Amino acid sequence: MASWQAKVLNSVLSYIAKPGMHARGTRLSLADIRRRLLALDSRYLAWPKGLVSENLSLSHSCLIHYRLEPGAAPTPRIAIFYVRGGGFCFKTPNAHGRFIADLCRELDADAYVPDYRLAPEHPFPAPLEDVLEGYERFLSRWSGPFVVMGDSAGGNLAMSLLLQVKEKGLRLPGCAVLLSPALDLGITGNSERLLSADDPLFSIESLLRLRGAYLQGANPMDVRASPLHGDLHGMPPMLLLAGTRELLLEDSERMALRLRESGAEVEQHFLAHMPHVFPLFEILPEAREAREFILEFIQRRLM
Template sequence: MAAALTSAFVRPIANAIPASRAGIAFSRAFIASSLWLASPPLKGSRIEPGIRGEWVRGPEVTEGNAVVLYIHGSGYALCSARTHRGLTTRISDGTGLPVFACEYRLAPRHRFPNAAEDVRAAYDRLLDQGYRRILVAGDSAGGHLAVDLAAQLIRERREPPAALALFSPLFDVTFSLAAQRERMSPDPMISAAAAARLVGLYTVDADLASARLRFTFDDIKGFPPTIIQAGGLEMLAADAIELARALRRAGADCELEVVPGQMHVFQALTRFIPEAEPAMERACRFLTGNLPAIVRAA
């Protein structure tokens, strides 16, 4: 029912909005209000400002030397840490860990690799603050940024995150995989063409064959354990499947869940979709199950 209603009312709006300054402003307001309605922050959670982001703690969460870095999605252009509090408060509650939801510079004003640089800066700040056990979670474009972060750290022979949880991650920034999937069944939320226009605001001057945008993992060994969740009705299910294949070919421990009948980032729709909560619980168990033993300061 949720998918049918979304297809009838949201998809036409999403496809009609132009990738202009006015269109982006409308989309930001529309998505912010929609997420607040569909998945309000978990009651009893605490939100505190941080450097280029915010700290989120579930009702019973205390401090430690482990943390979750959350990277929001929405095409590198639309959302923020604030819009994703429904997700971040539940991740904090489910893992028992504080979550730092980073803010990154948004397109169209800021283009590749600005967002990726801001995510890396957030990770480095967590290290500087004494966190030695870092988990990473992200949705949609945030999933792409999470994979890029881990890959870059490995290439630099730096310690990558302990584990990743990716919700409906973007893998193919050209949207060729999504377009193929769309020909079998339209995505309830948006068309591949409209999504490509939005992401194109970020990648417009970039080489789409760059290793930072088109992941191959040919030179990557030791990628962190990763869980990928996607909805069976969304076009980015194709991206989720191909990303899982690529990670497994590289030797990574990767769990893939394509949940039948679900939409893009359905975990954020807790008020309307019963499958959202158990999926989030599975993702949180995966993250904490791959958290290493306590690291003592030298």
């Protein structure tokens, strides 16, 4: 049974967030939606206390180094390379900053976040190129243990990054954590299940719109866009988290199965009645439960 907080959140998402791709019956541009999300993010979510950032320049974007203020935490023992989600088109710095700050406090960690270019202005593969360049810059600065994380579209980019890292012979993380990842832009799963999903946040229309804005005619079966179909041999231990009300749930289920078939260590937690990327909603008891799964998994693998 979902908590009362989760029931309220699902209702809010269904009646306010889900119709947000439109306004008064008019379809909003993705640029307009981006501006609205950024305004809401900064207005209603305060920047986490004690978290400071430094921008490291990349060719077309930057890598953000997040750290807790001196005295707020000991010297970092591990690092988190975190790829933020946002449907390839949006970003919510404060929402993600709060989540990342909590992880940094609990794990005595620094975090590195690629501020990749966004679609539709910069379609596939530009965001992934930025993430890969950010990862290479990260490796030049950090030699200790680390985890790669990503949520939603960031989960797609994080998984695609791991495939690229393996192909290029770069250093892989000690483990990886994916939250509600979008792993199959080819949409090759069970279409009946997809159409019947009771997702409080995404509709089929919005999912296809964001997918189209990112791909813009590129082959959706390219493994850089649909990492579910890549060669998963040699992947690090991985934790997959998702909610059972998600359109994208099957992506996580299929990835867990494919990872096991490829010999990788994988753990999964699919929490009943939870919406997309629910661990970011810190007010939910289920989010706190999911965060415990994440912390325990990382601690067991890296510490």
